[in-house]
Amino acid sequence: xxxxxxxxxxxxxxxxxxxxxxxxxxxxxxxxxxxxxxxxxxxxxxxxxxxxxxxxxxxxxxxxxxxxxxxxxxxxxxxxxxxx
Amino acid sequence: xxxxxxxxxxxxxxxxxxxxxxxxxxxxxxxxxxxxxxxxxxxxxxxxxxxxxxxxxxxxxxxxxxxxxxxxxxxxxxxxxxxxxxxxxxxxxxxxxxxxxxxxxxxxxxxxxxxxxxxxxxxxxxxxxxxxxxxxxxxxxxxxxxxxxxxxxxxxxxxxxxxxxxxxxxxxxxxxxxxxxxxxxxxxxxxxxxxxxxxxxx
Amino acid sequence: xxxxxxxxxxxxxxxxxxxxxxxxxxxxxxxxxxxxxxxxxxxxxxxxxxxxxxxxxxxxxxxxxxxxxxxxxxxxxxxxxxxxxxxxxxxxxxxxxxxxxxxxxxxxxxxxxxxxxxxxxxxxxxxxxxxxxxxxxxxxxxxxxxxxxxxxxxxxxxxxxxxxxxxxxxxxxxxxxxxxxxxxxxxxxxxxxxxxxxxxxxxxxxxxxxxxxxxxxxxxxxxxxxxxxxxxxxxxxxxxxxxxxxx
Numbered sequence: 001x002x003x004x005x006x007x008x009x010x011x012x013x014x015x016x017x018x019x020x021x022x023x024x025x026x027x028x029x030x031x032x033x034x035x036x037x038x039x040x041x042x043x044x045x046x047x048x049x050x051x052x053x054x055x056x057x058x059x060x061x062x063x064x065x066x067x068x069x070x071x072x073x074x075x076x077x078x079x080x081x082x083x084x
Numbered sequence: 085x086x087x088x089x090x091x092x093x094x095x096x097x098x099x100x101x102x103x104x105x106x107x108x109x110x111x112x113x114x115x116x117x118x119x120x121x122x123x124x125x126x127x128x129x130x131x132x133x134x135x136x137x138x139x140x141x142x143x144x145x146x147x148x149x150x151x152x153x154x155x156x157x158x159x160x161x162x163x164x165x166x167x168x169x170x171x172x173x174x175x176x177x178x179x180x181x182x183x184x185x186x187x188x189x190x191x192x193x194x195x196x197x198x199x200x201x202x203x204x205x206x207x208x209x210x211x212x213x214x215x216x217x218x219x220x221x222x223x224x225x226x227x228x229x230x231x232x233x234x235x236x237x238x239x240x241x242x243x244x245x246x247x248x249x250x251x252x253x254x255x256x257x258x259x260x261x262x263x264x265x266x267x268x269x270x271x272x273x274x275x276x277x278x279x280x281x282x283x284x285x286x
Numbered sequence: 287x288x289x290x291x292x293x294x295x296x297x298x299x300x301x302x303x304x305x306x307x308x309x310x311x312x313x314x315x316x317x318x319x320x321x322x323x324x325x326x327x328x329x330x331x332x333x334x335x336x337x338x339x340x341x342x343x344x345x346x347x348x349x350x351x352x353x354x355x356x357x358x359x360x361x362x363x364x365x366x367x368x369x370x371x372x373x374x375x376x377x378x379x380x381x382x383x384x385x386x387x388x389x390x391x392x393x394x395x396x397x398x399x400x401x402x403x404x405x406x407x408x409x410x411x412x413x414x415x416x417x418x419x420x421x422x423x424x425x426x427x428x429x430x431x432x433x434x435x436x437x438x439x440x441x442x443x444x445x446x447x448x449x450x451x452x453x454x455x456x457x458x459x460x461x462x463x464x465x466x467x468x469x470x471x472x473x474x475x476x477x478x479x480x481x482x483x484x485x486x487x488x489x490x491x492x493x494x495x496x497x498x499x500x501x502x503x504x505x506x507x508x509x510x511x512x513x514x515x516x517x518x519x520x521x522x523x524x525x526x527x528x529x530x531x532x533x
Contacts, residue, residue, distance in 0.1 A: 003123035003124060004499075004500045004501045004504075005118075005120065005123075005231075005500070005526070005527050006123070006500060006524070006526075007500065007524050007525065007526050008500075008523065008524045009393075010331070010347075010390075010393065010394055010524070011347055011524075013347075013390035013391055014297075014332075014333040014345075014347065014387050017297060017387070017388075017390055018297050018387070023390060023391065023392040024392075025390070025391050025393040026392035026393040027392075039393050040393070041391075041393035041394060041521075041522075041523075042393075042522065046120055046122060048117070048118065048119045048120065049119045049120060049121045049167075050119070050165075050166050050167055050246055050266055050271060051121075051266070051269055051270075053122065060122065060123065062121075062122075065269045067269050067270050067271075069270065069283050074269075074270055076269055086298070086335065086337040086343065086385055087300050087337065087383045087385060088337055088338070089336040089337050089338070089373070089382070089383070089384070089385075090382055090383075091378075092336045092338050092344075092373050092377070093338055094338055094342050094344055094369055111342075
C-alpha cells in the first residue's frame, strides 16, 4: 500500500534515540485509527518534507510527526494509541 | 558546537546578483526538490473536480474541462520552501483563484485548501485574491507531474511553498483561521518568507 | 499520547577517519576511529552529520559494514548529484573528522542463534547483511545462512572476493541488467519463484533480512510472506526510491 518514495521507521531511529534517549525501532506502535500494531521500524516514513511524517503501513494514517525547530526536536504522537 | 567538515559545502548556490530576491535564511537551488508528507496521489483528469465549499455545502464546483475553460495565465514566480531552498523564475500555466472565487457569493475571511491524500493548509482570503494565487496545471509548459502536485496544485508564491498545496481539490471557506496540516505540527499560520515566519510564534 | 518537545541529547560524537578504501567505482568503505563507541550489533546503522563553515548541515544514515567487535566501518554508495555521498566517497580522507550518532537499531539486527537466516540484498542494501555474515563467521555460528544479492551488473557487486570466500554460507548473485556470456549464475529480478527455489523452508523457522531500495524490499517481503514466512520473521530496511534515502 505504501509508495516507493517512502522509507521506513529504521530511518528515524536516530531522531527517536535523540528524543527519547533509547532505541525505539523495535517498539510496537498501535495505530489510533485502525488498531494495527507493528514495530516502529515498519512505519511508512516520509523524510523529504518540512518535518518527518511516519504513517501506518496498513491504513496510512499519520502516527508520528517530528519537526525540528533550531536545536529542539518536537514530536507529536497523537496518531498512536500506544507505543511500547 | 559541531566540528566543521573540511571541504563540505552542500549543494547551495551563491548568487550575489540575485541576493535581493532571496529571503533571509534561504539558498538558491537549480533543481526542483520534491517534498511530500505522504504517498503521491494519481488523480485522473476525467475524475478530477475542484470545489468551493462553505459550512459543509458545496457552493460551486468545476470539472477538468470547466476549469480549463477559464482564462489561463502564464505565471512567473520565485518560490521559497520553508526547508530553505528557493527557486527563481519558475513558470506556471494556471487559472487565477480570483476567477473562481468571483463565481461564488461569500464573505469568508479565510480558506482551508484540501487535497487528495488528506493534506490541508489554511490561508487568509486576502492572500488568495488580488492576483496572488492560482490553480496551476502546467509547469514549464508541460502538464504538471504528480510528484510536483499534478494534475493541479495551488500556487501562492508570496508565502512559503507549503501553502501552495499539491493535489488540491477545493477550498473550504472559513470565518475563523484554523491550522492545516503543517500548521498543526508547529509551522506558522501565515508563513511570510520575508519575515521568516517559519514556525508558530515567529 | 501528547506531543512533547525535548532538547536534543548529546548523542553525536566526533570521530576520525582512520582509512578509506574503494570497493567498486561508486562505493567506498570508510573506517572510523571513535573513542566513545560503545560497540554495535550486526545490522545496525549510524547517522553521519556534515557541517559547512557557515553552519549549514546535512545528515544521512549509513549501515555499519563491520561486525560487532571490529572497528566501525560504513560503506557509502555515491549517488549521482547527491549532496552528501559525493563528499564521503570522493573528498573525505584519512585524518578528517566525522560526526556520527549511533549505533541505531533494535529491529534490523541479528545477534546469533541457530535458526537459519535468509539475507536478501538489493544493491547497496548488502552492507548491513555483510555485517551479519561477518558476525556469523567471527563467532563460528552454526546457523545456516544464505545471501541472495541482486545487482544490475557484476562490477556493481560490493565485497565480491569476501562474499565468495565464506566456506559454509551460500552466496548467490542475480544480475538484472546484463547477461554476460560466461555468467552461469542467476539473472533477472528477485521474484517469488527465485526465492522459492533457494529460501529456507518455513518449517525450519528461518528469519529473513531484506534490505535495499523500497520497491525491492516491498516485493521481496511480499513474496516471502506468500512462501509462508510469518511477517514478524521478515525484517525489512528500506533505503528509498533509488537505494539511498537522500543521496
